[in-house]
Amino acid sequence: MILSKRYQEFQDWVRQFARKEVAPRAKELDKKEEFPRDLVKRMAELKMLGIFIPEEYGGAGLDTLCYAIAVEEVGRVCGSTGIFLAAHSSLGVFPIYHAGDEKQKSRWLIPLVKGEKIGSFGLTEPNAGSDAAATRTTARLEGDFYVINGIKRFITSGSIADIIVFTATQDPSKGHRGISAFVVEKGTRGFSYGRNEDKLGLRGSITSELIFEDCRIPKENLLGKEGEGFKVFMDTLDGGRISIGALALGIGEGALDAIINFVQQAQESGQPLKKNQWIQSMVAEIATELESARLLVYQAAQLKDVGIPFIKESAMAKYYASKVGMKATSIALEIFGADGLTDEYPVERFMRDEKLMEIGEGTSEIQKIVIARQILGK
Amino acid sequence: MGLIIFNDEQTLIQNEVKKFVKDKLSPIADEIDKKEKFPEEIITTLTELGLMTIMVPEDYKGAGLDCTSLCIAAEELSKECASIGLVMVVNNCLVGYALSRYGTQFQKTQYLNSLSDGVIGGYGFCPEINNPERLLKSEKKGGNFVLSRGNGFILNGAVAEFILFSNFQEKKFLLFPKQAGLKLKNQYILGMRSAGIVRFEFNQIEVPETSSFSFDNKVFDLAYIGFSAVGLGIARAALDSAIKYAKERKQFGRPICEFPMVQELITKMKIAVETSRLLVYESAKCFDNNEDSSLIANITRVYVTETAVLCGLNAIQVYGGYGYTKDYPVERYLRDAKTLQVLLGQPYLAKSLIAKEILL
Numbered sequence: 001m002i003l004s005k006r007y008q009e010f011q012d013w014v015r016q017f018a019r020k021e022v023a024p025r026a027k028e029l030d031k032k033e034e035f036p037r038d039l040v041k042r043m044a045e046l047k048m049l050g051i052f053i054p055e056e057y058g059g060a061g062l063d064t065l066c067y068a069i070a071v072e073e074v075g076r077v078c079g080s081t082g083i084f085l086a087a088h089s090s091l092g093v094f095p096i097y098h099a100g101d102e103k104q105k106s107r108w109l110i111p112l113v114k115g116e117k118i119g120s121f122g123l124t125e126p127n128a129g130s131d132a133a134a135t136r137t138t139a140r141l142e143g144d145f146y147v148i149n150g151i152k153r154f155i156t157s158g159s160i161a162d163i164i165v166f167t168a169t170q171d172p173s174k175g176h177r178g179i180s181a182f183v184v185e186k187g188t189r190g191f192s193y194g195r196n197e198d199k200l201g202l203r204g205s206i207t208s209e210l211i212f213e214d215c216r217i218p219k220e221n222l223l224g225k226e227g228e229g230f231k232v233f234m235d236t237l238d239g240g241r242i243s244i245g246a247l248a249l250g251i252g253e254g255a256l257d258a259i260i261n262f263v264q265q266a267q268e269s270g271q272p273l274k275k276n277q278w279i280q281s282m283v284a285e286i287a288t289e290l291e292s293a294r295l296l297v298y299q300a301a302q303l304k305d306v307g308i309p310f311i312k313e314s315a316m317a318k319y320y321a322s323k324v325g326m327k328a329t330s331i332a333l334e335i336f337g338a339d340g341l342t343d344e345y346p347v348e349r350f351m352r353d354e355k356l357m358e359i360g361e362g363t364s365e366i367q368k369i370v371i372a373r374q375i376l377g378k
Numbered sequence: 379m380g381l382i383i384f385n386d387e388q389t390l391i392q393n394e395v396k397k398f399v400k401d402k403l404s405p406i407a408d409e410i411d412k413k414e415k416f417p418e419e420i421i422t423t424l425t426e427l428g429l430m431t432i433m434v435p436e437d438y439k440g441a442g443l444d445c446t447s448l449c450i451a452a453e454e455l456s457k458e459c460a461s462i463g464l465v466m467v468v469n470n471c472l473v474g475y476a477l478s479r480y481g482t483q484f485q486k487t488q489y490l491n492s493l494s495d496g497v498i499g500g501y502g503f504c505p506e507i508n509n510p511e512r513l514l515k516s517e518k519k520g521g522n523f524v525l526s527r528g529n530g531f532i533l534n535g536a537v538a539e540f541i542l543f544s545n546f547q548e549k550k551f552l553l554f555p556k557q558a559g560l561k562l563k564n565q566y567i568l569g570m571r572s573a574g575i576v577r578f579e580f581n582q583i584e585v586p587e588t589s590s591f592s593f594d595n596k597v598f599d600l601a602y603i604g605f606s607a608v609g610l611g612i613a614r615a616a617l618d619s620a621i622k623y624a625k626e627r628k629q630f631g632r633p634i635c636e637f638p639m640v641q642e643l644i645t646k647m648k649i650a651v652e653t654s655r656l657l658v659y660e661s662a663k664c665f666d667n668n669e670d671s672s673l674i675a676n677i678t679r680v681y682v683t684e685t686a687v688l689c690g691l692n693a694i695q696v697y698g699g700y701g702y703t704k705d706y707p708v709e710r711y712l713r714d715a716k717t718l719q720v721l722l723g724q725p726y727l728a729k730s731l732i733a734k735e736i737l738l
């Protein structure tokens with residue numbers, strides 16, 4: 001796809017940032033399970049935390065395509081920083097921008113976009129994963145407050161977030177029509193964190209359990225209308241999938257970058273490895289697949305930007321990019337051999353990070369269901 | 379399945395290993411993995427049971443059993459803990475078998491004999507594709523070899539008392555005890571984290587010329603079959619976990635095993651596991667019958683290790699977010715499987731060997 005000059009310039013700029021400032025931190029973040037506060041600060045300075053948010057709210061005033069490109073380029077060097085950027089922007093910032101009123105926007109959106117606060121999104125529960133409408137977290141209106149009870153699981157940046165958008169039901173018997181979206185701020189009484197997950201990959205990203213025990217949040221923290229929370233979240237996820245697709249693509253491209261570097265320098269029985277047809281075949285295949293994934297991701301972003309329905313396209317982008325990305329990272333190890341298993345190269349990390357892309361924000365199976373429904377009808 | 383038929387002795391081994399796994403290994407397997415340390419105590423017990431020298435001839439105090447028995451033991455052990463399966467396979471194939479097939483009388487008496495007393499042997503190699511600067515370099519000087527260069531991995535290296543280094547260019551092994559000039563380094567690797575795999579570097583080591591001896595492909599045929607048995611164990615463990623979880627986990631009001639897309643993930647695993655089993659025991663039988671087994675060994679290695687990786691990936695997928703955490707063993711299956719798949723050489727190298735045999 002030919003990007004117009006404006007996007008090319010943005011791509012160059014964000015790639016420079018990723019390579020110069022993010023890449024040198026990636027290995028360490030993974031090793032030490034360190035959350036990159038320094039990079040969050042830098043990204044805030046560079047207006048990367050609200051790329052698609054209008055300037056009046058402190059954002060960069062750009063669009064979804066720029067955002068996807070940014071997530072891709074950051075993910076290409078560091079999955080953990082990439083997932084932070086994607087979760088903060090798509091899941092923290094977006095629902096407030098999308099469903100919040102002006103008061104809520106000035107209270108929460110602006111500090112999130114400026115990076116003064118960290119955002120997070122609590123949908124998943126122990127028994128409500130793919131079936132997000134099975135939310136058991138409850139909200140009960142008592143005077144000017146909602147009283148919240150329940151547990152959220154696997155929440156990206158959960159225990160370090162200042163502003164958390166989450167779902168709760170006022171009437172479980174109503175299914176998704178009983179669900180509303182709320183915001184809780186860090187430090188609210190009755191709101192606490194369970195442990196952080198010990199994960200296969202994305203180890204520089206924090207994944208937490210959130211606990212609500214008779215947590216009282218003011219009525220003004222309702223996001224949108226009562227009973228419309230599920231829609232807020234579905235809209236959020238449709239967009240979020242573009243960013244996970246972009247991240248999956250970026251990680252896959254990171255693996256390809258590493259392969260290219262390795263193959264161009266390696267020798268096999270005195271011959272340059274790049275002349276080996278076994279290698280050429282693998283490299284050509286994954287490069288082609290990643291290129292196709294990029295087209296899907298950019299297409300979904302562009303559709304969103306021009307306001308054309310993009311549900312099918314964003315599901316396809318996420319499904320396909322994570323699939324070919326997983327393959328690329330897996331093949332990277334098959335090309336590197338034993339050396340690739342060590343932390344001298346980034347390829348084993350890319351493989352560990354990439355697996356989440358087939359799971360988070362709707363598993364590949366759920367994406368296929370979404371795609372099939374769009375094509376075949378409900 | 380009727381194609382794989384074990385004789386009485388092999389069935390006995392299978393029952394014994396299963397019992398050991400259930401009584402002794404299962405209760406601590408998790409702990410071993412979490413510690414990511416070489417499990418010396420368990421290995422001592424394996425030595426007592428004769429499993430660490432299962433293929434070593436009785437003349438050298440081994441159990442004198444066949445490759446099929448080795449695979450049975452490796453499969454069962456690896457189902458619980460692949461690192462332990464790998465340690466056992468390395469000791470039997472790349473150390474024990476290499477010594478008994480190619481070693482000098484002195485080496486057999488000195489080293490092979492010691493294995494049944496609990497001495498562990500290591501296997502060192504430099505990855506084949508590489509910066510040539512890292513490959514093994516040895517020069518003759520008087521009656522000695524001087525090893526001035528070489529940089530690679532030692533399997534079982536954390537506890538090995540002696541090491542066999544393979545020099546693929548010359549098809550020669552070099553065997554010597556751990557000694558000065560051999561720099562060992564613990565290094566992070568993706569999987570098999572309890573198997574004691576370490577990095578090495580030579581720094582001007584002198585070893586007597588008599589420590590070098592030639593080898594042929596047969597030792598690697600055996601190693602690939604043994605590695606495949608480990609892969610089969612991992613794949614089965616992943617399959618069993620996925621089946622169990624899919625029956626328990628409910629979403630949308632029903633067990634996820636009722637969804638065809640989950641069924642697809644798991645049936646793919648099942649088909650590949652059953653095929654892998656046939657391949658592992660077919661190649662073991664070829665080896666035991668003294669047939670040329672290099673083609674089947676390479677086929678088996680490519681297919682079975684790929685199966686193990688597929689099973690690791692699919693098991694994580696069935697577990698969803700839970701599979702991505704260390705609360706469940708499935709993420710370890712993927713790491714171990716991927717490690718196994720590439721450790722002894724890139725899969726495409728094995729494929730090119732297959733191609734050579736059938737085409738060129």
Ligand SMILES: Cc1cc2nc3c(=O)[nH]c(=O)nc-3n(C[C@H](O)[C@H](O)[C@H](O)COP(=O)(O)OP(=O)(O)OC[C@H]3O[C@@H](n4cnc5c(N)ncnc54)[C@H](O)[C@@H]3O)c2cc1C
Pocket residue numbers: 087091121122123124126128129130131153154155156157199202207356359360361362363364365366627628629630634637638639640695696697698699700702
């Ligand atoms: C690192 C990480 C970060 C995350 N971040 C967030 C976050 O910030 N916010 C948040 O809310 N959540 C987050 N999640 C949760 C994530 O979105 C869920 O894990 C995911 O939606 C799957 O849910 P589950 O884990 O309960 O799996 P399950 O829903 O139990 O799925 C298990 C298996 O069943 C399959 N399956 C389920 N239903 C069907 C069906 N109807 N048809 C066919 N197959 C089906 C699935 O595809 C999967 O293979 C995160 C998870 C992880 C691991």
